[in-house]
Amino acid sequence: RRIDVAKVKAEQLKRTEAQIVATACHNCVDALSDLIKYYKLDMKVKVVSELVSEAMVMEKRVPLKVIRAEEIVRGKGEKILVIDDEPDVITFLTTLFEDHGYRTIPAYSVDEALKKLASDKPDMITLDILMPGKTGIKLYHELRTTKNIMDIPVIIITGVNPVDYPQIDFRKFIYERSLPHEVPCYISVQDPDLIIQQVNRRFREDFGNGVGHPCFEIYKHRKDRCPTCPVAMTFEDGMVHSSEETVQSHHGEPISVVVYTAPLMAQGNKIGAVMEMSTNISEMKNLQAKLVHHCHHRARQT
DSSP, X not given: OHHHHTHHHXXXXXXXXXXXXXXXXXXXXXXXXXXXXXXXXXXXXXXXXXXXXXXXXXXXXXXXOOOOGGGSXXXXXXXXXXXOXXXXXXXXXXXXXXXXXXXXEXXXXXXXXXXXXXXXXXXXXXXOSOOSSSOXXXXXXXXXXXXXXXXXXXXXXXXXOXXXXXXXXXXXXXXXXOOOSSSSSEEEEXXXXXXXXXXXXXXXXXXXXXXXXXXHHHHHOOSSOOSSOHHHHHHHHOOOEEEEEEEEOTTSOEEEEEEEEEEEEOGGGOEEEEXXXXXXXXXXXXXXXXXXXXXXXXXXXX
């Protein structure tokens, strides 16, 4: 039956007039050989790796170093947090790491991973991208913006095919870099729903983490959007906008800021996010108020 079903494949191979059929699958060699023999096709079957080795021409012998098992670098009890919703993947990775001298901490969801991060800081993290509930991408951004865990190395291990998930900008995720932390201004990156995706260190110091929350909730402790929002305006027209605002720190202190927004382009020349840069001008405003008060006082004296 298998040979009969393969008749279409045999006709396709015959039309190519090729002398060799190459396959990357070792299991396919026997099936193709049977097909060629049965339909009397004048061609041979070879594995791709075999063809590559035959094509290689070595000008001189190259000594190869044999690596012995005892020479393989082993861990010294370092802890690895393994995050994946597939039990089989967890079992495979934890066994692999433990066999090489590492300790492992399994977590089957982002929420479980966050609880274990709070109680037992690992030396490294392996992270799946797509999981039920909060995704690995959101957790990755949280890891990179939380002070006491942002220095932990993260390895992404996933079987996700970008073609099947066009809504995920994998290129942006891979090449996205941390925001500048030493600049004297607050920087945040916001999505079209005004949800904060990234913040720099200066932002966290005065407003807390903020990631995953609406900007109006963090800046002004509002439940709805501000009437005039430079970030929303940039999403609408793709232009740079600015404004002067009074916001409130997480300690309840009012802060005067000058805000500038700029679009961050994603695939398809679309605006994927907006970067908001705010400069604290509270000290300047206080000096300005004192100067105005002093001028009025001098004016009354004269």
